[in-house]
Amino acid sequence: MLLLCIFVFHPNMIHAVIFTVGDGQGWSFGIQNWPAGKTFKAGDTLVFNYAPSLHNVVKVSEADFNACVSKPLSGTRIFTSGADRIVLVKGTNFFLCGVPGHCGAGQKIAVNAI
Numbered sequence: 001m002l003l004l005c006i007f008v009f010h011p012n013m014i015h016a017v018i019f020t021v022g023d024g025q026g027w028s029f030g031i032q033n034w035p036a037g038k039t040f041k042a043g044d045t046l047v048f049n050y051a052p053s054l055h056n057v058v059k060v061s062e063a064d065f066n067a068c069v070s071k072p073l074s075g076t077r078i079f080t081s082g083a084d085r086i087v088l089v090k091g092t093n094f095f096l097c098g099v100p101g102h103c104g105a106g107q108k109i110a111v112n113a114i
Helices: 002-009 062-067
Strands: 018-020 045-049 057-060 083-087 091-096 108-113
Touching: 045 091, 057 083, 062 091, 062 108
Parallel strands: 018 045
Antiparallel strands: 045 083, 057 091, 091 108
């Protein structure tokens, strides 16, 4: 019965995909166009690989994304592990590096999950 409920109520989780942000380059400068041409779904996972002494990951609102303000979205935190795994929610998910100057240098992405 539990298995049936999982299939019925969480179909996106069955086919979730794991994406490595920036591919081989990882989470770094100039990757704002990395999501182009990719299809993301709610439940997919983004993996952010980076040197934790140099970068971090912050999930932010659209307004903070556009202004490069590293205020974490309600219910989230600043990620600092260097190998962060973040599950996408339906709609546009906004991420940036909270280190001063990094967002302005292109270390931010907007990912739309259907």
